[in-house]
Amino acid sequence: MLYREAGQFKSSYAEDQRIFPLRQDRIAFWALMAVAFLLVPAIGNQYWLSAMLTPFLIFALATLGLNILTGYAGQLSLGTAAFMAVGAFMAYNFVLRLPWLGILPSFVLAGLCAAAVGVVFGLPSLRIKGFYLAVATLACQFFVLWALQRFAWFSNYSSSGVITAQRIEILGYAFDTPASKYVLTLAVVTLMALAAKNLMRSETGRAFMAVRDMDVAAAVIGIPMMKTKLLAFAISSFYCGVAGALHAFCYLGTVEPEAYSLDLSFRILFMLIIGGAGSILGSFLGAAFITLFPIFLNLVTGWISHATGIEISHAVVSNLELIIFGGLIIFFLIVEPLGFARLWQIAKEKLRLWPFPH
Amino acid sequence: MPIEAIFFFEVLAGGLLAGVMYALVALGFVLIYKASGVFNFAQGAMVFFAALTFVSLVERGWGMWLALVVTLAVMVLLGVLTERVVLRPLVNQPPITLFMATIGLTFVLEGLSQLIWGSQPHGLELGIPDVPMEWLSQRWNVNISQFDLFAAGVAGVLVAVLAVFFHKTRIGRALRAVADDHQAALAVGIPLQHIWAIVWAVAGFVALVAGLMWGVRNGVQYALTFVALKALPVLILGGFESIAGAIVGGLIIGATEKVAEVYIGPFFGGGIESWFAYVVALLFLLFRPEGLFGEKHIDRV
Numbered sequence: 001m002l003y004r005e006a007g008q009f010k011s012s013y014a015e016d017q018r019i020f021p022l023r024q025d026r027i028a029f030w031a032l033m034a035v036a037f038l039l040v041p042a043i044g045n046q047y048w049l050s051a052m053l054t055p056f057l058i059f060a061l062a063t064l065g066l067n068i069l070t071g072y073a074g075q076l077s078l079g080t081a082a083f084m085a086v087g088a089f090m091a092y093n094f095v096l097r098l099p100w101l102g103i104l105p106s107f108v109l110a111g112l113c114a115a116a117v118g119v120v121f122g123l124p125s126l127r128i129k130g131f132y133l134a135v136a137t138l139a140c141q142f143f144v145l146w147a148l149q150r151f152a153w154f155s156n157y158s159s160s161g162v163i164t165a166q167r168i169e170i171l172g173y174a175f176d177t178p179a180s181k182y183v184l185t186l187a188v189v190t191l192m193a194l195a196a197k198n199l200m201r202s203e204t205g206r207a208f209m210a211v212r213d214m215d216v217a218a219a220v221i222g223i224p225m226m227k228t229k230l231l232a233f234a235i236s237s238f239y240c241g242v243a244g245a246l247h248a249f250c251y252l253g254t255v256e257p258e259a260y261s262l263d264l265s266f267r268i269l270f271m272l273i274i275g276g277a278g279s280i281l282g283s284f285l286g287a288a289f290i291t292l293f294p295i296f297l298n299l300v301t302g303w304i305s306h307a308t309g310i311e312i313s314h315a316v317v318s319n320l321e322l323i324i325f326g327g328l329i330i331f332f333l334i335v336e337p338l339g340f341a342r343l344w345q346i347a348k349e350k351l352r353l354w355p356f357p358h
Numbered sequence: 359m360p361i362e363a364i365f366f367f368e369v370l371a372g373g374l375l376a377g378v379m380y381a382l383v384a385l386g387f388v389l390i391y392k393a394s395g396v397f398n399f400a401q402g403a404m405v406f407f408a409a410l411t412f413v414s415l416v417e418r419g420w421g422m423w424l425a426l427v428v429t430l431a432v433m434v435l436l437g438v439l440t441e442r443v444v445l446r447p448l449v450n451q452p453p454i455t456l457f458m459a460t461i462g463l464t465f466v467l468e469g470l471s472q473l474i475w476g477s478q479p480h481g482l483e484l485g486i487p488d489v490p491m492e493w494l495s496q497r498w499n500v501n502i503s504q505f506d507l508f509a510a511g512v513a514g515v516l517v518a519v520l521a522v523f524f525h526k527t528r529i530g531r532a533l534r535a536v537a538d539d540h541q542a543a544l545a546v547g548i549p550l551q552h553i554w555a556i557v558w559a560v561a562g563f564v565a566l567v568a569g570l571m572w573g574v575r576n577g578v579q580y581a582l583t584f585v586a587l588k589a590l591p592v593l594i595l596g597g598f599e600s601i602a603g604a605i606v607g608g609l610i611i612g613a614t615e616k617v618a619e620v621y622i623g624p625f626f627g628g629g630i631e632s633w634f635a636y637v638v639a640l641l642f643l644l645f646r647p648e649g650l651f652g653e654k655h656i657d658r659v
Contacts, residue, residue, distance in 0.1 A: 076454060124640055128647045131397045131457065131598065135590045136643070139636030146632055262587075266461060273458050319473040326465030333459045334447040 003351045019197055036186055041179040050178035050251070052292065057182075057189045058246045060287035063271040064196055064280065065239030070269075071277035072200055073232035074212025075125050079137040080240055080268045082144035085260035086114040087241030088248035089154045092163045092255075096156060103168050107188075107245045114241025115234040117144065122233030126226055129215070141262055148257040162256045165249040181250040188246060192239060197280050199235070208232055209278075270325065274332050276341030285340035297321055369620050370613055375506035377612020378513045379575065382568040383589035384596065384604040385516070386561045391598045392537040393557040394445070395453055399460040402586020403467035404562060408433055409569030409578045413482050414475040426566075433562030441555040468583060479579035482570070509571045516567055517605060520560075524601075529556060537599070591639035600651030607650060611635045 003024050010016045020026045044053065066080050091110035094101060101109070121140035125133050148154050148161075155161045168175040168184065175184050199205050207228045210218035219225050248255045267290060275286020298317065305312045336342055383405060390398040411432055415425035444459050524530040535543040536553045544550055569578075572585050589608075596607025615635050623630050642650075 076457075124643060128643050130453065132594050132643060132647065134397075134457070135594045136636070136640050138587065138590060139633055139640055142633035142636060146630070150626065269458070269461070315477060316473065319469040319477075322465045322469030323473065324469075326462040326467075326469065329462030329465070330444055330459050333451070333455055333462070334444075337451065337455055 062243035063283040069236035073208040079140035081260040081264035083240035084244030087244030091245035111238040111241035115238040118233040118237025276339030279341035282341030373613035373616030377608040381608025384592040386564040400463040404565035405569040406582040408566040409573040434559040437558030482573035591635035603651035
């Protein structure tokens with residue numbers, strides 16, 4: 001009964017083009033922002049902030065990047081982790097070698113490096129599509145990891161190939177507590193998510209979707225194929241690169257190339273599927289689910305072994321996790337191929353009519 | 359023969375025989391793709407699952423042949439179950455959705471096989487030692503592994519059997535009809551779902567063969583699932599729809615990979631095996647986007 005659009009009239013184009021046309025949505029959004037920015041850092045404990053919320057935000061950003069490429073532009077990519085690796089290692093190198101630059105410009109430059117790599121490995125998309133392209137992006141995954149391990153310059157000639165992210169300092173303020181890192185991540189992710197939301201409503205985004213739905217038809221109506229596909233790769237890799245930089249600087253601290261293996265790429269692909277392809281909100285929902293689910297599963301097995309007295313080994317738990325993950329993917333694809341985002345949409349539509357069925 | 363030539367020949371032969379091993383895995387992909395248009399990412403996990411089941415049964419004191427038959431039965435059951443549980447509800451979904459479902463299946467299989475049989479690595483022995491052929495090394499001074507030749511022979515037999523199966527039997531004809539056009543096949547009364555179950559069962563059989571060969575070579579361990587990643591460049595090179603393509607692609611990839619590792623690798627400090635095959639396949643795709651033997655598709659709006 002509260003969620004109604006009755007009585008809300010749009011009297012200007014600006015109002016018509018808002019991201020949240022309903023007043024209730026806007027209130028909810030700002031409330032969420034206030035909670036996330038003010039309340040959570042104030043009351044959240046260290047474990048929550050640094051082990052759950054920060055990685056959730058970072059993976060949401062990476063998923064968002066993949067979503068732009070796969071969900072919106074329809075080019076399946078299995079190289080997400082490689083773009084994140086480029087972002088992480090280049091951010092480290094920019095901060096190390098150009099210290100006067102500052103952290104945030106370094107992140108942006110790292111993202112641009114990832115975008116350049118993305119464009120190079122996106123070139124095959126002009127000739128090939130579908131599974132052939134998916135396999136081609138695997139080449140990127142393997143090549144980037146190999147290069148990062150092989151050329152010691154990337155890790156500043158450290159013997160183990162591991163880099164330690166420098167401390168973050170912006171305008172003299174050091175971001176070294178979990179809460180401040182969380183806020184920094186949140187700010188970056190919020191800005192980039194808003195940018196993505198607007199980009200996908202613009203001509204560029206519509207061109208992406210046209211290419212996704214049928215690229216031949218899109219080419220026929222005059223959408224430049226090369227520009228659109230490469231732009232999709234560039235923007236997507238930029239997002240993944242920034243996510244990688246945040247991953248190294250705000251979450252892990254010390255990073256090795258193996259952290260960005262194919263497994264991570266698949267994880268992010270799962271976040272995309274479960275959250276919903278072609279939805280900004282879906283990226284966040286999927287990332288939340290996949291990040292929090294193992295923690296939840298650990299809790300549950302902990303309770304079970306506590307209640308029954310049976311010791312459940314770590315190997316069993318991790319195998320169970322694999323099985324449940326895989327099962328959930330299949331389940332979601334069968335029951336709701338559009339993911340959580342679609343469920344959210346259905347819920348909202350039902351809510352508008354509630355308590356009446358029609 | 360000069361020593362360099364012999365060395366080159368050895369490297370080439372080693373590469374070609376490794377390529378046969380890749381082709382064995384690629385075959386499983388091709389079978390399923392041909393018949394159901396599904397890019398089955400779980401093939402690697404199936405290889406792992408089959409090999410692990412077999413080796414665990416043997417280690418528990420079962421006879422070699424009994425274990426083989428039981429594992430085969432398990433793989434057939436797995437194929438039928440996959441069709442029933444995963445594919446049937448996903449009929450008419452876009453291929454990408456099916457592909458992602460097989461990634462899910464990969465995780466289930468990996469978890470399941472390690473949950474049942476444990477995750478410690480096993481050695482596998484089939485009675486053919488992995489040593490150089492004696493008369494070859496004595497006469498020509500060329501070292502080629504006996505087991506590699508055996509694997510090549512197995513692959514040859516497998517392809518021959520599959521070719522006969524596809525071309526001479528009733529089921530084979532039905533399979534080819536389904537591969538050509540689902541709807542037309544349905545219209546002439548071919549039970550699509552049986553056909554899919556059969557194809558998955560056959561792919562399970564191929565996975566078992568590949569699993570045994572690779573298991574002898576590298577031991578049966580989790581890394582076996584990455585074998586599938588090696589088969590992917592073979593697939594894009596040979597085309598997803600062609601059995602011949604899988605074999606030829608496997609040979610090309612195997613040979614170029616080994617030769618490159620030996621002759622180009624040192625310039626980069628080695629280890630280029632992990633991505634070189636992909637780059638070869640990619641360069642190739644730029645000239646022939648549908649692969650060596652793939653069917654050319656005409657897009658209609």
